[in-house]
Amino acid sequence: MEALIEEHGLTGAGLIVVDEDQGILYHDHWKNFNEERVSLIASASKIITAGVLLHLNDAGVLDIDAPISDVIDYAGVLGNITAAQLLSNSSGLVGLEINYLYLCNFLSSGTIQQCAKSILANAAIDPRTVEPDTEFRYGGPQWQVAGAVAEAASGKSWHELVNDIYTEPCGMKHFGYSNPFGEFAFSDFAYPDWDGDLSVLKYTDNPNLGAGAYITTGDYGKLLQMHLNGGMCDTNQVLSPEAVVALQENRTGRMYNSSVNYGMGWWIDTEPAGIAESTTRVSSPGIFGAISWLQPETGFGAYLVIEDKSSTRQAFAKQLFDLIETAVLSQREE
Numbered sequence: 403m404e405a406l407i408e409e410h411g412l413t414g415a416g417l418i419v420v421d422e423d424q425g426i427l428y429h430d431h432w433k434n435f436n437e438e439r440v441s442l443i444a445s446a447s448k449i450i451t452a453g454v455l456l457h458l459n460d461a462g463v464l465d466i467d468a469p470i471s472d473v474i475d476y477a478g479v480l481g482n483i484t485a486a487q488l489l490s491n492s493s494g495l496v497g498l499e500i501n502y503l504y505l506c507n508f509l510s511s512g513t514i515q516q517c518a519k520s521i522l523a524n525a526a527i528d529p530r531t532v533e534p535d536t537e538f539r540y541g542g543p544q545w546q547v548a549g550a551v552a553e554a555a556s557g558k559s560w561h562e563l564v565n566d567i568y569t570e571p572c573g574m575k576h577f578g579y580s581n582p583f584g585e586f587a588f589s590d591f592a593y594p595d596w597d598g599d600l601s602v603l604k605y606t607d608n609p610n611l612g613a614g615a616y617i618t619t620g621d622y623g624k625l626l627q628m629h630l631n632g633g634m635c636d637t638n639q640v641l642s643p644e645a646v647v648a649l650q651e652n653r654t655g656r657m658y659n660s661s662v663n664y665g666m667g668w669w670i671d672t673e674p675a676g677i678a679e680s681t682t683r684v685s686s687p688g689i690f691g692a693i694s695w696l697q698p699e700t701g702f703g704a705y706l707v708i709e710d711k712s713s714t715r716q717a718f719a720k721q722l723f724d725l726i727e728t729a730v731l732s733q734r735e736e
Contacts, residue, residue: 406721407432414439415708418623419726422630422701426623427730440576440598440616441707444688447579447615449649449667450568450625451545452489454560455552456645456666457567459485464555470547473554476519479526487534488548489666490653494532495525495547497539498612503528504543510584510606514560517543517608518550538654538662545612560609571638572628574621576600579609593690593709613688619707622694626703629696650684650698668696683723695723702730 407415414435419428458464471481487493503524506517521543525531549560569577580603586594633641652670654660663670668684685695691710696703704726
């Protein structure tokens with residue numbers, strides 16, 4: 403890590419490694435980072451967002467495989483889309499692109515409900531919209547619609563949901579959602595000029611649900627630990643074991659034989675390179691420089707965060723996969 407930080411001239415970095423039995427195996431920070439550093443994590447938010455809807459599905463409040471028209475009354479001709487399709491980037495809506503039809507996704511004004519209503523109305527007349535479960539289209543407005551479905555089904559705001567599902571049960575200290583795209587200037591989605599000061603992060607009722615979470619390494623580590631322990635945070639059941647498995651299942655491959663292996667929030671590599679003892683690695687990278695990954699069969703996970711303004715922000719994170727696995731497995735042998 404020290405060599406990589408020096409080579410790429412990074413502001414800092416943080417890394418936490420967790421084990422399903424032993425808890426935190428390693429937790430450290432470099433240069434300007436420490437345990438209190440709060441970072442914007444972009445698409446590493448997706449597994450957290452997906453977990454909210456899976457929690458509601460566990461509770462019987464929402465059926466993720468039922469039409470969203472069962473929950474919201476403004477879905478119109480797109481009411482046959484399901485929450486599972488939204489969370490697996492398989493809804494048929496456009497993916498990650500900044501387009502005036504779906505601009506509300508990137509603005510902090512308004513509410514999630516208003517934004518979702520606009521998205522569905524525009525998608526209904528957008529010739530690029532296709533049938534659900536026919537194409538993989540990463541990110542974009544479908545995640546905002548998923549949040550609107552969660553709010554409508556539960557009768558709670560998104561902020562209330564993440565507090566009740568994650569913050570309180572997991573004892574998280576610095577975690578939440580914003581819409582940084584409506585607050586900061588971005589160049590090629592490099593990390594914005596923000597040092598983690600939450601007092602200057604604007605509250606919004608329209609947080610970006612595909613890429614708007616902020617968190618510390620310690621709090622993200624608690625989420626990874628929960629995924630490794632059958633959905634348990636301490637003594638609290640956040641997700642059922644079945645929900646954890648569903649998030650990591652290759653839904654795109656199963657439903658429409660996509661060449662992209664994706665679950666709900668997780669990218670899935672069934673044949674990871676290196677010395678992997680496990681047969682599967684799932685990951686959730688964010689374009690700002692955060693990346694989380696789990697090796698479920700091996701029983702460990704890791705979260706790396708940097709705040710990088712260069713195009714190398716993901717490349718060297720992947721260099722750590724096998725190095726960390728080697729260290730974890732070596733420790734177990736000892």
